[in-house]
Amino acid sequence: MRARFGGLLFLALAATLPLWLRDPYFVAILTSTGIFIIAAISLNLLLGFTGQLSLGHAAFFGIGAYTSALLSLGFDVDIGLPSPVVVDPKPVWIAFFGAVVVSGLFGWLIGKLAFRVRGAYFVIVTISFAEVMRMVALNWVDLTEGPMALNNIPPLSVLWPGHGLTALVTKSQQYWLVLAVGVVCYFLVARMVRSRLGRALIALRENEPLARSVGVRVTHYLVVATVVSAAIAGAAGALYAHCVRIVDPDVFLFIYTVTMVIMVVTGGKGTLAGPVVGGLIFGLMPQALRGTAPPEVQWIIYGIGIILIVFFLPRGIVPAFADLARLRMPALRKPASLVR
Amino acid sequence: MTEVGENGAARNVALDVRDLAVHIGGLVALGGISFQVPFGAIVSLIGPNGAGKTTAFNVITGFMKATDGQVFFRGRDLARLSPERIAALGMVRTFQRTSLFTACTVFENVLTALHLRGRTGLLGALLRLPAMQREEAALHAEAREILDFVGLAGRADEIAGNLAYGEQRLLGLAIALAAKPTLLLLDEPAAGLNPSETESFKQLIRRVRERGATVLLVEHDMQMVMSISDQVLVLNQGRMIAAGSPAEVQRDPEVIRAYLGSGKRAAA
Amino acid sequence: MEQILQHGLNGVVLGGTYALLGIGLTLIFGIMRVVNFTHGELYAFGAYLAYLFVALLHLDFFLSIALAALAGFALGALIELVLLRPLRSNDIDTVMLVMIGAWIALQNGEQFVWGGVAKLVPSPFAQEPLVIGPVSVAPLRLFVLGATLVLLVGFYWLIDRTRLGMAMRATFQDRDTAALMGIDVRGIYTLTFALGSALAAIAGALLGPIFLVNPTMGNLVGLKAFAIVILGGLGNITGATIGGFVLALVEEFGAGYLSSEYRDAFGFLVIIAVLALRPQGFFARKARVG
Numbered sequence: 003m004r005a006r007f008g009g010l011l012f013l014a015l016a017a018t019l020p021l022w023l024r025d026p027y028f029v030a031i032l033t034s035t036g037i038f039i040i041a042a043i044s045l046n047l048l049l050g051f052t053g054q055l056s057l058g059h060a061a062f063f064g065i066g067a068y069t070s071a072l073l074s075l076g077f078d079v080d081i082g083l084p085s086p087v088v089v090d091p092k093p094v095w096i097a098f099f100g101a102v103v104v105s106g107l108f109g110w111l112i113g114k115l116a117f118r119v120r121g122a123y124f125v126i127v128t129i130s131f132a133e134v135m136r137m138v139a140l141n142w143v144d145l146t147e148g149p150m151a152l153n154n155i156p157p158l159s160v161l162w163p164g165h166g167l168t169a170l171v172t173k174s175q176q177y178w179l180v181l182a183v184g185v186v187c188y189f190l191v192a193r194m195v196r197s198r199l200g201r202a203l204i205a206l207r208e209n210e211p212l213a214r215s216v217g218v219r220v221t222h223y224l225v226v227a228t229v230v231s232a233a234i235a236g237a238a239g240a241l242y243a244h245c246v247r248i249v250d251p252d253v254f255l256f257i258y259t260v261t262m263v264i265m266v267v268t269g270g271k272g273t274l275a276g277p278v279v280g281g282l283i284f285g286l287m288p289q290a291l292r293g294t295a296p297p298e299v300q301w302i303i304y305g306i307g308i309i310l311i312v313f314f315l316p317r318g319i320v321p322a323f324a325d326l327a328r329l330r331m332p333a334l335r336k337p338a339s340l341v342r
Numbered sequence: 343m344t345e346v347g348e349n350g351a352a353r354n355v356a357l358d359v360r361d362l363a364v365h366i367g368g369l370v371a372l373g374g375i376s377f378q379v380p381f382g383a384i385v386s387l388i389g390p391n392g393a394g395k396t397t398a399f400n401v402i403t404g405f406m407k408a409t410d411g412q413v414f415f416r417g418r419d420l421a422r423l424s425p426e427r428i429a430a431l432g433m434v435r436t437f438q439r440t441s442l443f444t445a446c447t448v449f450e451n452v453l454t455a456l457h458l459r460g461r462t463g464l465l466g467a468l469l470r471l472p473a474m475q476r477e478e479a480a481l482h483a484e485a486r487e488i489l490d491f492v493g494l495a496g497r498a499d500e501i502a503g504n505l506a507y508g509e510q511r512l513l514g515l516a517i518a519l520a521a522k523p524t525l526l527l528l529d530e531p532a533a534g535l536n537p538s539e540t541e542s543f544k545q546l547i548r549r550v551r552e553r554g555a556t557v558l559l560v561e562h563d564m565q566m567v568m569s570i571s572d573q574v575l576v577l578n579q580g581r582m583i584a585a586g587s588p589a590e591v592q593r594d595p596e597v598i599r600a601y602l603g604s605g606k607r608a609a610a
Numbered sequence: 611m612e613q614i615l616q617h618g619l620n621g622v623v624l625g626g627t628y629a630l631l632g633i634g635l636t637l638i639f640g641i642m643r644v645v646n647f648t649h650g651e652l653y654a655f656g657a658y659l660a661y662l663f664v665a666l667l668h669l670d671f672f673l674s675i676a677l678a679a680l681a682g683f684a685l686g687a688l689i690e691l692v693l694l695r696p697l698r699s700n701d702i703d704t705v706m707l708v709m710i711g712a713w714i715a716l717q718n719g720e721q722f723v724w725g726g727v728a729k730l731v732p733s734p735f736a737q738e739p740l741v742i743g744p745v746s747v748a749p750l751r752l753f754v755l756g757a758t759l760v761l762l763v764g765f766y767w768l769i770d771r772t773r774l775g776m777a778m779r780a781t782f783q784d785r786d787t788a789a790l791m792g793i794d795v796r797g798i799y800t801l802t803f804a805l806g807s808a809l810a811a812i813a814g815a816l817l818g819p820i821f822l823v824n825p826t827m828g829n830l831v832g833l834k835a836f837a838i839v840i841l842g843g844l845g846n847i848t849g850a851t852i853g854g855f856v857l858a859l860v861e862e863f864g865a866g867y868l869s870s871e872y873r874d875a876f877g878f879l880v881i882i883a884v885l886a887l888r889p890q891g892f893f894a895r896k897a898r899v900g
Binding site: 118122123125127129130260263264297298301305312 | 639643703708710713715836869875878879
């Protein structure tokens with residue numbers, strides 16, 4: 003009950019934020035933090051709830067960004083067929099939807115591979131996958147413009163009562179768009195984990211042989227988790243493409259995957275609030291540290307921060323606080339449950 | 343009277359194992375064993391340590407691949423089927439070393455194990471259809487019923503990892519029962535239990551059989567084995583050396599030799 | 611024909627250092643089961659130290675390389691003692707995350723200290739390539755090849771012929787039995803990590819003068835090391851050696867005949883292909899997956 007109240011309060015605060023935070027610069031920061039939080043929520047589904055060590059999540063993010071950008075800009079590319087493949091610019095929401103589908107498709111591929119390739123090997127495969135994507139984006143200039151980036155990506159627009167079709171270009175509008183998508187994704191994941199499906203995923207994470215002995219189909223659920231996770235990350239990427247409106251191969255950088263992993267793990271993997279908390283901390287911390295230390299030092303602090311959290315708060319911040327709350331308030335003493 | 347189906351499997355028995363062999367890196371873990379478990383029977387698999395009992399379990403339930411031989415469950419060939427598929431067909435096993443979802447509560451453990459009793463998938467979860475909600479309620483009720491059956495109802499909200507050893511073994515049984523087995527394979531269910539706990543477990547196994555399941559168990563506790571089994575199978579060094587009623591097996595000189603060793607060479 | 615020989619020679623020269631990298635990582639990843647993200651950073655560390663000793667402190671070139679190796683050894687030991695030993699019992703993701711943290715801290719530390727501009731390590735060798743029949747090779751590369759071969763032989767001698775090597779092999783095979791036999795298992799783990807790190811550092815110090823030294827050089831190299839380990843089979847030293855040469859040759863010939871831009875991608879494609887088709891690697895005698 004308290005958690006629910008806290009959540010609604012947080013939501014109310016977040017929804018009204020651009021009204022009382024006047025500086026568009028900060029709103030923009032929160033928007034990009036929000037995009038990262040969505041990506042972290044998707045990674046948490048795979049890493050936190052299903053226990054798969056996926057370290058290539060930037061790949062799905064980037065695929066979503068590029069797919070949406072390319073579909074909305076239109077492209078023509080020569081792939082050795084008699085005439086080049088020409089795709090006309092599509093309506094932006096179609097492009098967005100396409101991005102989600104294409105990312106989900108790649109998620110399906112990785113999911114299929116995940117069963118054959120376990121544990122530490124899977125880590126390496128996912129990292130390699132993201133790197134290969136980055137190199138393709140960098141070198142297939144015909145399609146992606148390489149390092150020159152895809153520019154002038156059209157913004158998303160919505161039918162707003164009284165205003166007709168509005169393009170979402172101001173910082174506040176983009177903030178609300180990201181917030182809306184974020185809330186939807188949060189609840190999608192929440193519904194997933196609080197169900198028979200969620201129990202199956204957690205069972206695979208906690209004790210795979212036991213899960214299999216009671217009939218949980220490993221491959222099927224790994225694929226479901228990866229597809230949904232990739233699709234949501236693709237949505238985050240598409241949001242990025244239509245808010246920032248420039249996409250270059252750097253979206254595939256390992257450092258972005260690492261950022262998402264840090265957010266999930268420090269926030270609390272396997273909890274719903276974890277990626278949000280971790281996302282806020284690591285999305286806003288660079289801003290707080292800006293000017294006081296050069297970027298390298300910030301990253302050194304992050305690196306040491308991860309190590310410290312792993313040593314002292316191994317389950318992450320949210321579970322640690324939940325434990326603390328339970329200790330202080332015996333009335334709340336309901337033991338840790340599958341999903342916080 | 344064994345009926346034989348088209349695939350050569352015996353049809354009126356729950357489990358039909360033929361010439362099952364497992365070679366691991368040159369070592370013969372199982373050297374071609376054959377046996378049958380009739381419906382509704384309680385059959386025990388015994389033998390000294392290293393005889394191949396758990397290997398047999400692993401192979402029969404699909405966790406390990408056999409080098410040779412066949413396993414038929416209710417007349418159906420289990421070759422190349424995954425453990426989860428075999429569980430869905432109705433054969434469920436427990437594990438020798440207690441295997442639980444340790445971070446979850448007792449109730450959640452059983453609820454999770456009721457996986458095969460539900461059908462809601464991704465779409466149902468996302469849309470929260472009334473059918474899903476009804477199913478959840480039914481699963482919750484079933485979980486409570488199973489916990490009542492094994493006697494853990496009072497511990498439903500406790501984290502599984504915090505349970506006493508005996509309670510954890512009971513939970514392991516509850517998890518297996520949740521999967522609604524036709525054939526239940528128990529791997530050393532009484533290991534580490536004190537006499538009164540062992541006696542309770544015995545009663546539970548009998549009640550499981552009364553409810554219609556067939557039971558195959560691996561055990562070291564001879565008192566338990568002899569008192570509840572309809573049939574006893576004895577393995578030694580990967581081979582079946584005796585099969586029969588408890589009384590027959592107890593008198594078998596091969597069995598005695600296997601357990602006590604001949605003269606100075608006692609079983610390890 | 612000369613083209614093939616030239617590519618082959620380049621591949622062999624590069625392969626030697628790749629082999630060192632691969633062996634170092636297969637010891638750590640294969641045997642200690644640590645997903646060692648710092649391996650690439652130790653490589654960069656070795657390269658930067660070579661730069662420090664040779665270009666800034668004007669020490670003897672060969673001495674510098676030896677010193678870089680020693681420093682790599684020390685840093686590896688430090689990492690193991692401070693970060694890994696306390697986590698010994700933990701699951702693989704925890705260890706992995708700690709290594710990620712260490713990797714971030716190390717790489718940015720290097721960037722902070724040295725800046726982002728690439729550095730050049732001067733070498734005492736002539737620039738003029740030697741021409742041997744149809745192929746030409748820079749003296750520096752010839753030295754690197756010689757050095758790596760010596761190191762490889764030395765390493766095999768250590769593992770096969772010394773008591774220390776025997777203790778290591780015993781621990782790798784069966785940790786508990788080794789402990790019962792009186793082997794200091796925790797010490798062996800520290801030594802293994804330090805040794806693996808030293809090999810990475812030497813590889814960096816040797817390649818530093820050939821390629822430029824920059825803070826991100828460790829990233830690609832680290833991943834290639836994983837490719838080599840997977841190709842050769844986890845924990846398989848011979849496999850890692852062969853894998854190192856194979857990857858280098860694939861890169862050389864691939865860059866020469868297929869596409870030079872995707873040169874670095876070959877390593878990753880190798881990883882994905884091997885894991886999809888033959889997860890235990892090509893040289894493992896028995897499957898050791900996962």
